Amino acid sequence: MAWVLHVDLDQFLAAVEVLRHPELRGKPVVVGGDGDPTKRGVVSTASYEARVHGVRSGIPLRVAARRLPDAVFLPVDKDAYDSASADVMRTLKEFGVVEILGWDEAFVGVDHDQPEVTARRIQERVLAETRLECSVGIGQNKLQAKLATGFGKPAGIFRITHDTWFAVLGDRPTDALYGIGSKTAKRLAALGIETVRQLAHADPDRLGAALGPATGPWLVQIGRGRASARVSDTPHVVRSRSREMTFQQDLEDWDEVRAAVVELAHKVAADVSPDGRDVARMVVKVRYAPFFTSSHGRKTQRPTTDPHAMELSALAALEAFTDRRPVRLVGVRAEFVPDDQGSAGP
DNA sequence: TCTGGGGTCCTAGGACCC
């Protein structure tokens, strides 16, 4: 029988750092930003020793430092995690088709009557190869597997099936589901839908009218635990590349904002150059000091790989910003020409 | 003492065309 396994490394960034710095084992370790907790930035990963003090992913580094002044703060080291992640993914490929979701998680499609046996072997093999611990969720589709992992952490294994879906998740709030965040949960609550079970019994057309024709029926489906079970190892074709930067002090001078856009546009151009693909559109994002974000984009004159053309379109997009208040973040994104007619026949 | 950086997908409205 076919099963979907979801493998998720435990406290991945912190675990990689502990491997490099064994003296940190057992200590509260916080990875985020450039490692300076007095600067603007957020926690990427906190070790379990830090989490018990309320320091978890996504909180501001400054808040983390206040809650846990004695924690070890480390910068995000992308190359180190890329390398560790590649080791893990290579190991997973021994067990089946692997669909990579990020640095520290992947689906593995297996055909096995005892998926727990495979899950245990995966844990052992990953630990032996990389000295990293992982949790494994087992499901009849990707949604069940992904959610199961959370019940297995740390270093455990958990299975969710069509038969156990409501027993495990029925009474949980809707935002326990992958794909429902705080905003959608609020909108659902306004419709009287608080739990996964209530969502499963909602009328798809009613939700469609309230939340969009595709989104509404899809929400009911995930409430019922129904989702795709197809694990695909087809390499993902990237749609866009972006760079952004948050300033330590808000920029009040828009000449500096303009200079930042030029710099970021050139970085993005360098990032996309190895892809060799044509860029169709450039988007500039501005986050104002009160944390309100706005974006404007402009098509490039024609599909292009030319950095100068990308800069020109980014600057044209910047012209669309008429509100010249102080700025805390500037971002530039290049969107590739859609790649779906590549093999179109006559 | 606020709130990163890199992505994806969906929705909605206006323009434009037939």
Add this chain to the structure above:
DNA sequence: TCTGGGGTCCTAGGACCC
């Protein structure tokens, strides 16, 4: 003294995820 109804493209923004 009237102004439908689709389809598609472009743009802005929302929401979500790791």
